[in-house]
Amino acid sequence: MLRKLSMLLAVIVVFSLLFAACAPTTIQNTETTAANKDSQTQASQSKAGETTSAAKTQIHWMQHWITEQGPDKINEVKKDFEAKNPSIELIFDDIPFVQQHDKVLALHMAGTTPDIFTVTGAWITEFADAGIIDPLDDYIKKLPQDFKDALQGPMFLPWKGKIYGMPVTNGNTALFYNKKILAEANVQPPTTWDEFILACKKVTDVNKSRYALTGNIVADPPTALSYEVFPFILQAGGKIIENSRAAFNTAEGVKALELFKALIKEYKVTTPGELNAGEKEKRANFSAGNVAFMFEGPWGVAIQKKANPDLEFSVVPLPKGKVTGTIVQGSCLGISSKAKNKDAAWKFLEYMGSADGQLLWDKATNFFPYNKVTMQDEFFKNDQYLKVFIDQHNNNENNQVIDNFLPQAVDLRRQFTNEVQNFLTGKKTAQKALDDAAAYWNAAFEKAGIK
Known part of the structure; x- marks a missing residue:
């Protein structure tokens, strides 16, 4: 009897470890005050989609840029979004890029996904066909026409008749x-x-x-x-x-x-x-x-x-x-088909696709914008690095986007x-x-x- 009980406990431990391994690091903010540490602990104990004591809707965004670039400037985006959307709390689920694709698949299978995925051009068609991300057409059709016009391009084209991502980064080599x-x-x-x-x-x-x-x-x-x-x-x-x-x-x-x-x-x-x-x-x-x-x-x-x-x-x-x-490539944001708060998640996608949202994001990360209005900002024309990518984007003879069509x-x-x-x-x-x-x-x- 004791032997059977020991075996059962071992199985439970193994499964607990497997499910724990599926969870990315959650970062609400990166300031180190005791109060913030307490709030991080509380957030890690709550499920994605629950609300805080202040009745804010939490949305989780899986991304890799804090690992690559550090948190300080990226937190400026969080603060600005939350100021414009005071009923929503944005939480970063940070994970290295090399692990992200397979982690998305694992979390989807486990049913424990964040609300928002960062989706490179190479993943859009795969995630769409697998039902991992939702089509965004019902949201997009409500956007002003000038907003949609500013996003027109190869990363805002439909896959099998539907659009699955909000373009947020653009770039070339x-x-x-x-x-x-x-x-x-x-x-x-x-x-x-x-x-x-x-x-x-x-x-x-x-x-x-x-x-x-x-x-x-x-x-x-x-x-x-x-x-x-x-x-x-x-x-x-x-x-x-x-x-x-x-x-x-x-x-x-x-x-x-x-x-x-x-x-x-x-x-x-x-x-x-x-x-x-x-x-x-x-x-x-x-x-x-x-x-x-x-x-x-x-x-x-x-x-x-x-x-x-x-x-x-x-x-x-x-x-x-x-x-x-x-090669021209970039990333989109997609809403998980298993997201708990899809409407709140869309608010963040809309923010990140906007001219102002992309400008703040690009200043924080040194990315090249996708939004055509943002691209005209003096910040990019005066930056010694980014202007090279803009010149290639505008003047090269043989640029090509491929991932979004594979x-x-x-x-x-x-x-x-x-x-x-x-x-x-x-x-x-x-x-x-x-x-x-x-x-x-x-x-x-x-x-x-x-x-």
């Missing part, structure tokens, strides 16, 4: 460079592929463990493609998708992959271990001064300033190949990454790797009924 390293090597920021290759060779010094770039093409999470591979394809004059089908298995795609491999294998200007490194390692190497260049989005500015305030770096457009080109985008990106790895390790030619990736993508388009 540019070239970050270490001023000190380039000055010591007597190198100017490169503007073309040829100049970039020459600069990479000059700044690399293996004996000093100094490289031009971080070699990174890890398959999980499969985000490196947007920085390291896709822009090369566009600069070669190619496309990633066209007419709802893969379009990268062309001569331009082959040329792009061969350049990527040459940097790693022939010129040896990248850090070793490229198959196991990703965004975390790339950013850490740059902030430590170990690499001269980094392909990165506007969000990287605040990340680098936090990681190393003394680092002297700047940003320039990506080098031109046959044409100029970069069924199961994470899976498709992972498969593409695997094929790039097959090419780098000599298992396949560039053409064979691209052909196999294209076949996988097109089968997914067919399965999703996309014509």
Whole structure:
């Protein structure tokens, strides 16, 4: 009998640990007074959707930016939203980006979701098809026309006839460079592929463990493609998708992959271990001064300033190949289909999509806005970093948005990454790797009924 009781208790403990692991860190605010600590304790004991003693409706927002950038400025957004909506309390559920996709799936299955998810472009179609996020059309149709006009663009288009996300961040990939390293090597920021290759060779010094770039093409999470591979394809004059089908298995795609491999294998200007490194390692190497260049989005500015305030770096457009080109991407906010307070959650989405809300958010995070009205603010035109991304957005010859048009985008990106790895390790030619990736993508388009 005692043995059976012990086994039962062990099972209960295991299940308790599993459910506890599903819960992200909850942050109501980041001030350290005793009163606030008490309120945080009370909030952690309440379920999402319950109200506080002051009868405020709590909404939980899962995001990753406090981890990346720190809480101080992001709390300014919380304070402004709550001042405009005094009956609502916004609570941050903070979790590192690399864990967020799988955590969303786990929380949805457990039925313990926050009210609001941060949804990258690569997740929108997957979460919509899985019923994880609700369509927003009933809310959107009540917005003023000028509000909707300011949001028009590739991240505000319907998926299977419905809109699932409020666009809040916009961005593209540019070239970050270490001023000190380039000055010591007597190198100017490169503007073309040829100049970039020459600069990479000059700044690399293996004996000093100094490289031009971080070699990174890890398959999980499969985000490196947007920085390291896709822009090369566009600069070669190619496309990633066209007419709802893969379009990268062309001569331009082959040329792009061969350049990527040459940097790693022939010129040896990248850090070793490229198959196991990703965004975390790339950013850490740059902030430590170990690499001269980094392909990165506007969000990287605040990340680098936090990681190393003394680092002297700047940003320039990506080098031109046959044409100029970069990947455009961003994030939306979505309402969980299992949210306890959907109307209150929509209030926050509406706030974050507004011109004023996005301006405050972008000033706090150094993001590039999606709202067209916000984009015209002098803040972006005068910022030495952000104006580079604006210029690329407005002037490049071959920019492309892809994630919002891919069924199961994470899976498709992972498969593409695997094929790039097959090419780098000599298992396949560039053409064979691209052909196999294209076949996988097109089968997914067919399965999703996309014509």
